[in-house]
Amino acid sequence: MKDRAPVRSATLHDVAKAAGVSPITASRALGRPDLVSEKTRARVQAAVQETGYLPNLLAGGLKSRRSLMVAGIVPALSVTQFLPTVQSLTTTLAAEGYQVILGQTAYDAEREEAVLNTMISRRPDGIVVTGLVASDRARERLRRSGIPVVETWDFTDDPVDMLVGFSHDRVGRATGDYFRARKWQRVGVATGGDPRALMRRAGFVAALGREVPTAVVPAPSSLELGRRALAELLGRSPGIEAVCCSSDTLAHGVIVEALSRGMRVPQDLAVSGFGDAEASAHLLPSITSVHVDGPGIGRLAAGLILARCRGEAVARPVVDLGFELIERQSTAAGAAPDAGPVRASAKA
Amino acid sequence: MKDRAPVRSATLHDVAKAAGVSPITASRALGRPDLVSEKTRARVQAAVQETGYLPNLLAGGLKSRRSLMVAGIVPALSVTQFLPTVQSLTTTLAAEGYQVILGQTAYDAEREEAVLNTMISRRPDGIVVTGLVASDRARERLRRSGIPVVETWDFTDDPVDMLVGFSHDRVGRATGDYFRARKWQRVGVATGGDPRALMRRAGFVAALGREVPTAVVPAPSSLELGRRALAELLGRSPGIEAVCCSSDTLAHGVIVEALSRGMRVPQDLAVSGFGDAEASAHLLPSITSVHVDGPGIGRLAAGLILARCRGEAVARPVVDLGFELIERQSTAAGAAPDAGPVRASAKA
DNA sequence: CTGTTAGCGCATTCAT
DNA sequence: ATGAATGCGCTAACAG
Numbered sequence: 001m002k003d004r005a006p007v008r009s010a011t012l013h014d015v016a017k018a019a020g021v022s023p024i025t026a027s028r029a030l031g032r033p034d035l036v037s038e039k040t041r042a043r044v045q046a047a048v049q050e051t052g053y054l055p056n057l058l059a060g061g062l063k064s065r066r067s068l069m070v071a072g073i074v075p076a077l078s079v080t081q082f083l084p085t086v087q088s089l090t091t092t093l094a095a096e097g098y099q100v101i102l103g104q105t106a107y108d109a110e111r112e113e114a115v116l117n118t119m120i121s122r123r124p125d126g127i128v129v130t131g132l133v134a135s136d137r138a139r140e141r142l143r144r145s146g147i148p149v150v151e152t153w154d155f156t157d158d159p160v161d162m163l164v165g166f167s168h169d170r171v172g173r174a175t176g177d178y179f180r181a182r183k184w185q186r187v188g189v190a191t192g193g194d195p196r197a198l199m200r201r202a203g204f205v206a207a208l209g210r211e212v213p214t215a216v217v218p219a220p221s222s223l224e225l226g227r228r229a230l231a232e233l234l235g236r237s238p239g240i241e242a243v244c245c246s247s248d249t250l251a252h253g254v255i256v257e258a259l260s261r262g263m264r265v266p267q268d269l270a271v272s273g274f275g276d277a278e279a280s281a282h283l284l285p286s287i288t289s290v291h292v293d294g295p296g297i298g299r300l301a302a303g304l305i306l307a308r309c310r311g312e313a314v315a316r317p318v319v320d321l322g323f324e325l326i327e328r329q330s331t332a333a334g335a336a337p338d339a340g341p342v343r344a345s346a347k348a
Numbered sequence: 349m350k351d352r353a354p355v356r357s358a359t360l361h362d363v364a365k366a367a368g369v370s371p372i373t374a375s376r377a378l379g380r381p382d383l384v385s386e387k388t389r390a391r392v393q394a395a396v397q398e399t400g401y402l403p404n405l406l407a408g409g410l411k412s413r414r415s416l417m418v419a420g421i422v423p424a425l426s427v428t429q430f431l432p433t434v435q436s437l438t439t440t441l442a443a444e445g446y447q448v449i450l451g452q453t454a455y456d457a458e459r460e461e462a463v464l465n466t467m468i469s470r471r472p473d474g475i476v477v478t479g480l481v482a483s484d485r486a487r488e489r490l491r492r493s494g495i496p497v498v499e500t501w502d503f504t505d506d507p508v509d510m511l512v513g514f515s516h517d518r519v520g521r522a523t524g525d526y527f528r529a530r531k532w533q534r535v536g537v538a539t540g541g542d543p544r545a546l547m548r549r550a551g552f553v554a555a556l557g558r559e560v561p562t563a564v565v566p567a568p569s570s571l572e573l574g575r576r577a578l579a580e581l582l583g584r585s586p587g588i589e590a591v592c593c594s595s596d597t598l599a600h601g602v603i604v605e606a607l608s609r610g611m612r613v614p615q616d617l618a619v620s621g622f623g624d625a626e627a628s629a630h631l632l633p634s635i636t637s638v639h640v641d642g643p644g645i646g647r648l649a650a651g652l653i654l655a656r657c658r659g660e661a662v663a664r665p666v667v668d669l670g671f672e673l674i675e676r677q678s679t680a681a682g683a684a685p686d687a688g689p690v691r692a693s694a695k696a
Numbered sequence: 697c698t699g700t701t702a703g704c705g706c707a708t709t710c711a712t
Numbered sequence: 713a714t715g716a717a718t719g720c721g722c723t724a725a726c727a728g
Contacts, residue, residue: 059705077435223627279571407721
């Protein structure tokens with residue numbers, strides 16, 4: 001298998017020749033079959049098989065100004081929070097012939113700007129960003145590029161273009177209200193250092209009406225960081241009764257650390273998370289969390305982009321998907337760990 | 349902000365005019381600065397700023413036959429096993445100006461073929477596949493495309509092109525040998541239904557020298573499926589002492605289910621996983637697992653592609669990265685749960 | 697070191 | 713329903 005012939009792959013020209021038609025007819029037979037007679041279509045199809053033709057999307061995109069690509073920007077792929085969104089974005093778009101091209105910003109505005117510039121250079125038909133675009137220069141550039149942009153997983157009154165998300169301040173307040181209602185006196189926070197997590201914390205503190213001991217860990221969060229965060233909190237405030245975490249991963253780590261120290265959860269320490277990870281409902285104890293419709297965000301973002309590509313007017317370019325606090329065992333009140341989850345939702 | 353002017357974005361032509369040079373000189377000033385005088389370079393740079401120029405990579409790629417894209421194919425983004433690989437692939441390539449374009453096969457050979465065809469249509473400079481390419485037609489097409497291909501996370505003597513991975517049969521055998529050495533009599537398997545997991549199971553059974561009760565769950569695996577798998581196994585073989593799982597996620601679910609039934613792990617039930625997930629070392633009990641260098645796979649795959657792009661001869665186009673069985677608390681022998689991990693590695 | 701010429705492969709005019 | 717001409721924006725090859 002060493003003979004890798006540098007065979008110039010078949011072009012539409014070759015297909016047309018094989019089918020005995022002009023290149024443009026071949027092009028139409030493939031792209032707009034309705035504009036071509038049935039016979040011609042069949043002949044072109046046969047020629048495609050024969051030549052092993054695969055279209056060159058670079059060339060097609062250059063001419064048609066539709067690259068059939070959508071850029072998907074995340075802080076890092078390892079931030080599992082966004083995976084369901086990227087997954088459903090990719091799947092929804094793939095069904096329409098679009099592919100997702102991936103960019104990572106590492107929570108860094110400069111990297112973000114560089115990544116977005118590179119993406120714009122590829123002339124994608126849309127750009128989906130997790131979070132808001134931080135760099136002002138990038139925002140301006142995106143606006144002027146004319147490319148449909150969807151910011152996600154956050155909320156603002158002044159998006160670059162379109163938006164599908166929810167308010168982190170509100171999430172924090174809802175969680176704070178819940179903590180206040182439960183009357184825990186000694187409360188702590190374990191949070192990632194990213195902007196959205198810090199916004200949730202701010203909302204939480206505002207709702208509680210007082211500052212709380214806080215352990216900040218670098219993003220992306222991990223189980224290990226959760227364990228460390230609790231160790232740190234316990235070191236600083238030994239009598240702590242409840243911890244609000246910026247992700248279910250951190251919450252899980254906090255719980256593991258608590259159990260490893262012989263504490264009972266929730267009796268000795270109540271713990272809440274954010275994101276409603278797949279595992280959270282099935283752990284022991286199950287984790288109280290804030291549910292966000294990650295796949296829905298991806299699906300809606302894809303829909304907005306596709307609508308714009310089709311030239312349709314987008315009715316609601318800014319969507320607040322809200323969230324839902326799901327109470328589970330990790331903050332359960334009585335000794336009824338198997339009680340059905342209490343739900344408290346909050347939308348726009 | 350409604351005045352989205354359909355401003356044709358600046359082209360190299362505009363930059364050249366602004367800089368008072370020919371387009372090709374502008375092109376060189378940006379792409380091969382060494383070929384251009386310092387003065388010219390500065391003038392072009394200034395013109396770029398002035399015009400807000402962003403290159404059109406579609407056009408550049410069409411002409412130069414270097415798209416600066418690499419296709420990354422996974423079964424699904426939600427298979428967390430591959431995330432570190434995709435992440436390091438993306439990061440390594442980004443450092444050289446390449447972006448990753450994502451494809452999902454859903455463990456389906458037809459989808460895989462379709463996805464690969466689409467990818468080839470984009471003329472990527474490389475294709476990285478997790479697993480081996482299943483479809484023969486796709487294999488043939490890839491070979492003839494001349495695009496560098498790296499298959500990963502598996503092993504074969506007849507790769508499409510290049511390969512970075514390890515033998516799942518060997519992983520299964522190593523785990524089986526370990527189980528045999530531990531002399532557990534009643535052993536079970538909880539496994540995902542994907543081909544590689546089943547290969548590991550086959551190796552495991554071969555090493556044990558006897559069939560074992562097996563619960564097969566659909567991929568991708570989840571904590572919940574792990575819980576169900578143990579429930580199923582216990583229903584069929586109540587006296588089971590040890591369970592070999594096809595992923596740490598399943599293993600975690602098995603452990604949670606066991607604990608929820610009042611069983612002690614590992615005293616009443618020993619559990620092993622695969623993949624050495626980030627959390628596995630930090631759980632209670634920590635999970636015995638098979639470590640694989642996921643990020644390394646991505647890095648090496650990127651390196652192979654980049655080497656090919658530079659026209660370098662690739663010394664070792666087939667790399668067996670091996671694996672390492674890491675013994676942790678979930679299969680610990682004595683009552684020394686904090687004993688350092690016993691490691692048993694196995695390479696080519 | 698810089699410029700001229702000539703496409704890359706396709707799809708959008710406009711014609712027939 | 714089909715075709716001819718043209719150019720998308722850029723860069724390889726050659727010239728100077």
